[in-house]
Amino acid sequence: MNQNNATQYKYLNATGHLDYNMTNDYMFRMVLQRDKATLSALICSVLGLENDEVLDVQIENTIEPGSAIDNKEYQLDILVILNNHAYINLEMQVINYNNWPERSLSYLCRRFDNVTRGKDYSTVKPVYHIGFLDFTLFEDHPEFFARYQLRNAADNYLYTAKFNLFVIELNHTDMARPEDKKQKVDTWAKLFKATTWEEIKMITKDNPSMNSTAETIFLSNSDYAIREQCRVREDNIAHEKYQKECLEKLTKENEDLTKEIYNLAKEKDTLAEENNTLAEENNTLAEENNTLAEENARLLALLKEKGITAEKFGQKEEI
Known part of the structure; x- marks a missing residue:
């Protein structure tokens, strides 16, 4: 044969x-x-x-x-x-x-x-x-x-x-x-x-x-020599596959972390905007208070010029 x-x-x-x-x-x-x-x-x-x-x-x-x-x-x-x-x-x-x-x-x-x-x-x-x-x-x-x-x-x-x-x-x-x-x-x-x-x-x-x-x-x-190289290739492929899966996992984790950091940064920006809004509102209120104080001071000065004291003014208001 x-x-x-x-x-x-x-x-x-x-x-x-x-x-x-x-x-x-x-x-x-x-x-x-x-x-x-x-x-x-x-x-x-x-x-x-x-x-x-x-x-x-x-x-x-x-x-x-x-x-x-x-x-x-x-x-x-x-x-x-x-x-x-x-x-x-x-x-x-x-x-x-x-x-x-x-x-x-x-x-x-x-x-x-x-x-x-x-x-x-x-x-x-x-x-x-x-x-x-x-x-x-x-x-x-x-x-x-x-x-x-x-x-x-x-x-x-x-x-x-x-x-x-x-x-x-x-x-x-x-x-x-x-x-x-x-x-x-x-x-x-x-x-x-x-x-x-x-x-x-x-x-x-x-x-x-x-x-x-x-x-x-x-x-x-x-053929032993060929079979051995096929085994090496399968080992390499298994290793490459494992590395690829690890890389994909790390990439996914990195993407998730990046997304979380982005969301936190966005929340931080939102809080900063809200703080700025509150600060602006406080400034507006302070300005309004200052305006009212100035107006009160002006009115008291006018009353004083007319010889009207606060007590008389109060008695006049009660009549």
Whole structure:
């Protein structure tokens, strides 16, 4: 029994829970890097191409299977050149850092700057950033497969077909459109999310072209070095998730504290305004008292000039 048949035999007899599925970005990279047929089939599915349209597909930033990824030179997004004509960036992301639009555009713009020195800008190669997200990007606008391009805001006229940003939300396969199902993009999403060998076999039973992918997932899960790096990635992701939750908690507490300080400051301003109002009223009363005192003094002076004392005035008032 040769190695391929032995792997297939072991895969067909595998049962239970997968150690690591393809939502683990290291496993995602290893499977696509080790299995060119899977890489080609996935690209055909997402871009809506026929198999014979893919003449050549190459990963530009390959890494040694099982290599540690804590070194900054390694990135887990996959840079692909298709038919020596188009650049494709594939990325798996499971944590929402609330910066995906900016991050994906940064990656896409870097890749779009591919004109060879001395060549005309019209020679720029088409670029695609394809993000597989295990979360909802826009809570008010969930979508399984979103395709973004530069278009006229008034009439939707396409500015260029060479600048493409695709987002596939793995948790929304139920929202797949007919064309997504026809291209089997939803099937790929389900395969990536599968957590048991039984699920994978059920998927490949109806999609035999994905057998190679399933076998590569099995082979990669059987490789200690790869499995160890997948574990490291999950530990890192768990730590990043914890840090994100702590940051969100601290941010919320800071926002609440800021709001409380603002409300206290507002109350203080209100009390200060009320104090100012009372002070103004006191000043007004004092001025009125002074005016009355001055008027009384003037009246007493007039009475005195007339020879009328206070007692006489009082007796006159009693008559």
